[in-house]
Amino acid sequence: MGAAAGHPGVGRVLVVIPTYNEADNVRRIVARVRAAAPAVDVLVADDNSPDGTGGIADALAGGDGQVHVLHRPGKDGLGAAYLAGFAWARERGYDAVVEMDADGSHAPEDLPALLHAARDADVVIGSRWARGARVLNWPWRRLLLSRVGNLYARVALGMPVSDATGGYRVYRSAALDAIDLGSVRSQGYAFQVELSRLAHRAGVRIVEVPITFAEREHGDSKMSPLIVAEALWRVTRWGVRDRRAAVRGRPRALARWP
Numbered sequence: 001m002g003a004a005a006g007h008p009g010v011g012r013v014l015v016v017i018p019t020y021n022e023a024d025n026v027r028r029i030v031a032r033v034r035a036a037a038p039a040v041d042v043l044v045a046d047d048n049s050p051d052g053t054g055g056i057a058d059a060l061a062g063g064d065g066q067v068h069v070l071h072r073p074g075k076d077g078l079g080a081a082y083l084a085g086f087a088w089a090r091e092r093g094y095d096a097v098v099e100m101d102a103d104g105s106h107a108p109e110d111l112p113a114l115l116h117a118a119r120d121a122d123v124v125i126g127s128r129w130a131r132g133a134r135v136l137n138w139p140w141r142r143l144l145l146s147r148v149g150n151l152y153a154r155v156a157l158g159m160p161v162s163d164a165t166g167g168y169r170v171y172r173s174a175a176l177d178a179i180d181l182g183s184v185r186s187q188g189y190a191f192q193v194e195l196s197r198l199a200h201r202a203g204v205r206i207v208e209v210p211i212t213f214a215e216r217e218h219g220d221s222k223m224s225p226l227i228v229a230e231a232l233w234r235v236t237r238w239g240v241r242d243r244r245a246a247v248r249g250r251p252r253a254l255a256r257w258p
Helices: 026-036 053-063 078-091 108-120 140-157 173-178 188-202 225-248
Strands: 013-019 041-046 067-071 096-099 123-127 134-136 169-172 206-210 212-214
Touching (some): 013 053, 013 078, 026 041, 026 053, 026 108, 041 053, 041 078, 053 067, 078 096, 096 108, 096 173, 108 123, 108 169, 140 188, 140 225, 169 173, 173 188, 188 206
Parallel strands (some): 013 041, 013 096, 041 067, 123 206, 134 212
Antiparallel strands (some): 096 169, 123 169
């Protein structure tokens, strides 16, 4: 089945892969996506990588009509890259957009399961913490950070999502239309949490599908203490704001903190 026909039950799908210095990974990740889900298109959103990632992506696009490249002027963060990819997809009439990391931590072989779930959902999160998921080769500190961070986001924001920081997702176009993307300012972990929060508040249907998540084998992680600090600060701020709004919207005697 070709890209024009789209994925059964979902329609035309675009996989957005942000890159910055992923020359060691971009060929293999694009090849794996094309093999796992031949009906989808791929957009490599490159932030002017000095290691030549953008040129490699151009070569891939030159040999495959279902691979595209969005060249951005410089490193501007994961969130900005995804928002640019969402806009590119919506301008071209795609029915769903997939977020996927370039480093191989998100297995393209899990993509068909996510797309199958998207037949009956608006947002599908490839979850590291849903029953049946596996996390491979992560140091215990990263495991603890992710577990605690997601628990904090779940409690602070009242979202029934076990992996709000997960970056392997499918968004139906209706979900993107329902979310106020123009208000999003976050990056990194916080970007994924913010979109989870906005989707939950918009009332769209969110489901989680277990995935196999593996630590990258090539290149350097973009994770930093600053990204973690941003996520903690923003989640706390959103949680306080939401509770204040809830208190104002109902009698004071009924207000409760969980």
